[in-house]
Amino acid sequence: MKIRIGIVGxxxxxxxxxxxxxxxxxxxxxxxxxxxVTDINPVTPGVKVFNINGAEKFIGDIDVMxxxxxxxxxxxxQTPAFAKMFNVVDSFDTHAKIPEHFAKVDAAAKAxxxxxxxxxxxxxxxxxxxxxxxxxxxPVGRSYSFYGKGVSQGHSDAIRQLDGxxxxxxxSVPVEASVTAARNGENPELTARQLIRRDCFVVAKDGADxxxxxxxxxxxxxxxxxxxxxxxxxxxxxxxxxxxGLPHGGFVVRGGRTxxxxxxxQVCEFGLRLDSNPxxxxxxxxxxxxxxxxxxxxxxxxxxxxxxxxxxxxLAESAEELRRRLL
Amino acid sequence: MKIRIGIVGxxxxxxxxxxxxxxxxxxxxxxxxxxxVTDINPVTPGVKVFNINGAEKFIGDIDVMxxxxxxxxxxxxQTPAFAKMFNVVDSFDTHAKIPEHFAKVDAAAKAxxxxxxxxxxxxxxxxxxxxxxxxxxxPVGRSYSFYGKGVSQGHSDAIRQLDGxxxxxxxSVPVEASVTAARNGENPELTARQLIRRDCFVVAKDGADxxxxxxxxxxxxxxxxxxxxxxxxxxxxxxxxxxxGLPHGGFVVRGGRTxxxxxxxQVCEFGLRLDSNPxxxxxxxxxxxxxxxxxxxxxxxxxxxxxxxxxxxxLAESAEELRRRLL
Numbered sequence: 007m008k009i010r011i012g013i014v015g016x017x018x019x020x021x022x023x024x025x026x027x028x029x030x031x032x033x034x035x036x037x038x039x040x041x042x043v044t045d046i047n048p049v050t051p052g053v054k055v056f057n058i059n060g061a062e063k064f065i066g067d068i069d070v071m072x073x074x075x076x077x078x079x080x081x082x083x084q085t086p087a088f089a090k091m092f093n094v095v096d097s098f099d100t101h102a103k104i105p106e107h108f109a110k111v112d113a114a115a116k117a118x119x120x121x122x123x124x125x126x127x128x129x130x131x132x133x134x135x136x137x138x139x140x141x142x143x144x145p146v147g148r149s150y151s152f153y154g155k156g157v158s159q160g161h162s163d164a165i166r167q168l169d170g171x172x173x174x175x176x177x178s179v180p181v182e183a184s185v186t187a188a189r190n191g192e193n194p195e196l197t198a199r200q201l202i203r204r205d206c207f208v209v210a211k212d213g214a215d216x217x218x219x220x221x222x223x224x225x226x227x228x229x230x231x232x233x234x235x236x237x238x239x240x241x242x243x244x245x246x247x248x249x250x251g252l253p254h255g256g257f258v259v260r261g262g263r264t265x266x267x268x269x270x271x272q273v274c275e276f277g278l279r280l281d282s283n284p285x286x287x288x289x290x291x292x293x294x295x296x297x298x299x300x301x302x303x304x305x306x307x308x309x310x311x312x313x314x315x316x317x318x319x320x321l322a323e324s325a326e327e328l329r330r331r332l333l
Numbered sequence: 334m335k336i337r338i339g340i341v342g343x344x345x346x347x348x349x350x351x352x353x354x355x356x357x358x359x360x361x362x363x364x365x366x367x368x369x370v371t372d373i374n375p376v377t378p379g380v381k382v383f384n385i386n387g388a389e390k391f392i393g394d395i396d397v398m399x400x401x402x403x404x405x406x407x408x409x410x411q412t413p414a415f416a417k418m419f420n421v422v423d424s425f426d427t428h429a430k431i432p433e434h435f436a437k438v439d440a441a442a443k444a445x446x447x448x449x450x451x452x453x454x455x456x457x458x459x460x461x462x463x464x465x466x467x468x469x470x471x472p473v474g475r476s477y478s479f480y481g482k483g484v485s486q487g488h489s490d491a492i493r494q495l496d497g498x499x500x501x502x503x504x505s506v507p508v509e510a511s512v513t514a515a516r517n518g519e520n521p522e523l524t525a526r527q528l529i530r531r532d533c534f535v536v537a538k539d540g541a542d543x544x545x546x547x548x549x550x551x552x553x554x555x556x557x558x559x560x561x562x563x564x565x566x567x568x569x570x571x572x573x574x575x576x577x578g579l580p581h582g583g584f585v586v587r588g589g590r591t592x593x594x595x596x597x598x599q600v601c602e603f604g605l606r607l608d609s610n611p612x613x614x615x616x617x618x619x620x621x622x623x624x625x626x627x628x629x630x631x632x633x634x635x636x637x638x639x640x641x642x643x644x645x646x647x648l649a650e651s652a653e654e655l656r657r658r659l660l
Contacts, residue, residue: 025592029472049593104660105653130660132466135644136603137659139459142620142647143613145356189606264616265352266376270608272616276463277604279516281597286470289591289599293469313645313655317462320469326432328640332464333431333457 009299010036011292012068014058014088016046018252019097020074022288024048030292032322036068065091070295073097074288086110089309090118093302095294097127097287104130112309121302122309126294127287128278129153129256135312136258136276144262144272148193152185153202154178156254156283164229165206168222170214172242175249177205180256181234191261191271203234207249209242254283293320336626337363338619339395341385341415343373345579346424347401349615351375357619359649363395392418397622400424401615413437416636417445420629422621424454424614431457439636448629449636453621454614455605456480456583462639463585463603471589471599475520479512480529481505483581483610491556492533495549497541499569502576504532507583508561518588518598530561534576536569581610620647 011027013020016038027035028050035050039058046055056064061071071088073096075081082103085096089111098107104125115122125131129151137149158178165174181203187194194200206223210216220237223230240248257277264270280286294312297319301310318328338354340347343365354362355377362377366385373382383391388398398415400423402408409430412423416438425434431452442449452458456478464476485505492501508530514521521527533550537543547564550557567575584604591597607613621639624646628637645655 022592025595029591029595101660105657108656125660132470132601134660135466138644138648138655139462139620141659142623143459143616145616262616264356264612265349265609268352268356270612272608272613273606274459275602275604277602279600281599282592285591285597286599289470289472289589293466296469311656311660313652313660314643316641316643317465318640321465325640328465329435329638330432332468333428333452333461333638333640 008032008034009296010034010067010069011295012037012039012061012064012071012092013074014039014061014071014084015074015080016040016048016055017074018284019288019291020072022282022285023072023074023291024050025285026289026292029289030296032296033292037064039071061088062091068092069299070095072288072291072295074291082107082110085122085124086114089115089120089122091120093121093298095123095126095291095298097131097291098125099127099130101130108309108311116308119307121298121306123294123298123311123315124309125311126290128290131290131312132278133256133258133276136274137260138313140258140260140262140274144260144264144274146264146268147191147260147262147272149258149260150184150188150196150201151256151258152180152188153256154180154254156256156280157249157252158204159252161204161206161229164226165208165223168219170211170219172209172211173245174206174208175245176207179203179205188259188261189273189275191263191273193261198232199234203236204230206230206235206237207240207245208237209245210239251281252283253281254286255279296320296322335359335361336623337361337394337396338622339364339366339388339391339398339419340401341366341388341398341411342401342407343367343375343382344401344403345611346615346618347399349609349612350399350401350618351377352612353616353619356616357623359623360619364391366398388415389418395419396626397422399615399618399622401618409434409437412449412451413441416442416447416449418447420448420625422450422453422618422625424458424618425452426454426457428457435636435638443635446634448625448633450621450625450638450642451636452638453617455617458617458639459605460583460585460603463601464587465640467585467587467589467601471587471591471601473591473595474518474587474589474599476585476587477511477515477523477528478583478585479507479515480583481507481581483583483607484576484579485531486579488531488533488556491553492535492550495546497538497546499536499538500572501533501535502572503534506530506532515586515588516600516602518590518600520588525559526561530563531557533557533562533564534567534572535564536572537566578608579610580608581613582606623647623649
């Protein structure tokens with residue numbers, strides 16, 4: 007019997023999740039849930055869209071819900087609410103609020119006898135696993151997380167909020183000199199500005215004050231003020247032609263020292279180059295759904311993260327087969 | 334109270350393990366065990382060397398034994414024998430024999446009420462974790478494991494066995510064209526020859542037939558016959574000067590496809606650049622010793638591998654602290 011998956015929210019992430027479920031032979035998509043039922047056409051034959059408010063009627067018919075809403079707007083309420091009724095996976099990525107989110111989801115999942123896997127993306131998620139493992143094997147050292155080159159949707163949205171802006175795309179780009187130093191195991195102290203620069207492509211409305219827009223972007227607190235930022239104004243056509251995709255990437259690198267006088271330099275790196283950031287995150291949600299399902303079957307209750315899950319739980323094969331084929 | 338570590342075998346790996354234990358504040362080295370007690374001088378103040386045959390007297394005084402002998406000669410017998418008496422970690426790396434080794438160690442550890450962590454190196458070990466996780470998140474795709482540039486001690490030893498050879502060093506070097514194709518997500522079918530080439534630096538004895546040595550190396554089954562191999566004869570001085578270290582490295586790369594028509598290319602890579610291969614493996618053994626100790630405390634009995642261990646077990650901090658700091 008296949009793992010019956012539900013998808014909650016059908017933006018880029020939810021759509022990516024639908025395609026990801028198709029790639030996993032031990033899963034099937036049971037239903038899609040959204041607030042805007044009539045706008046949505048899933049591509050999986052026979053799969054219907056239901057209003058998110060009626061999800062509780064599907065208790066017992068869905069094994070794991072993939073929560074594909076936004077970390078800012080949807081997940082803080084949605085994950086605890088759904089974790090009472092279903093096993094769930096989310097990709098909650100507001101790092102500072104993870105402890106609070108974990109506590110709420112944990113209580114809800116335990117109350118419902120469910121398993122909830124939160125923050126299951128690439129960061130938090132895959133990168134977090136690397137940070138833990140690499141720090142454990144190289145305790146004397148330093149880890150860096152670099153992001154890009156890729157589109158930051160949060161930063162793009164922040165630009166779009168400004169008066170006079172029609173559309174925008176922001177690329178995060180690792181600072182090359184810092185990348186080189188980190189990869190050489192030099193373990194420099196790096197500020198936010200030294201880690202990443204921010205390249206903005208902006209479509210201004212007719213008659214807008216471009217000098218004013220550029221000044222406002224570069225001085226925006228939290229988003230741009232602490233970074234070297236470039237602003238390039240382009241036409242709407244150029245944005246559509248050259249900046250339509252959502253590529254991303256990045257890497258975790260740790261340089262450590264071992265041996266006599268700690269004189270050996272040991273460098274480990276985990277990196278991603280993604281054509282589609284939401285599709286990749288959706289693929290992670292799907293792998294984590296399998297782990298969530300199995301953990302719940304075994305009696306696990308409450309909230310887990312990538313730190314709590316043995317790697318074998320992400321694949322369907324037996325432990326023997328995994329050892330034979332992949333160890 | 335600190336985790337009391339014993340080291341069994343004091344070659345490059347055992348010595349590296351001693352330095353690694355020093356870097357972990359929650360551990361202390363209790364004793365070193367060897368067959369050649371009088372040759373060995375541990376650098377940790379107060380730590381003594383005992384004959385390996387008397388190890389059973391230390392039951393109750395050592396929490397985890399790091400087994401640092403060779404996979405070919407020592408571990409097949411040693412790991413099961415020690416797993417009856419102690420929690421143990423080894424870096425058994427003969428891939429084809431892992432299932433058999435696992436079964437023997439599992440039975441022994443269960444009989445003794447111990448936890449045994451086998452194949453805890455970088456491959457098998459860290460690379461294996463990546464292969465499982467990356468296959469789970471990108472089920473449509475292909476994984477490659479590349480080794481080098483670095484010294485293969487097994488291949489170096491094989492050359493040293495030949496008549497007329499005084500010493501030798503063999504470097505495994507990834508084939509650049511294949512690396513590029515794999516990193517681009519082209520997912521080519523690659524033979525052994527297309528993955529790695531083998532560069533040999535050989536010191537011949539006076540009067541030896543170098544043409545014959547080169548021919549014998551290049552035709553050696555399993556080791557060289559299936560690879561593009563170069564043989565360069567050098568002096569003993571040059572070997573000592575330029576080839577004294579044991580650097581290594583390598584990477585796992587997986588290219589996958591996601592989304593509509595599986596048209597998005599997603600590439601993930603985990604790589605290492607190591608000044609010292611044995612010191613890095615020793616550092617992994619040490620991190621795995623912490624996990625082994627904790628698993629045993631919690632009641633786990635028998636054999637485990639990296640596939641069975643949640644990442645949080647590798648670090649000493651609480652789950653809350655890890656989520657706050659590294660998720």
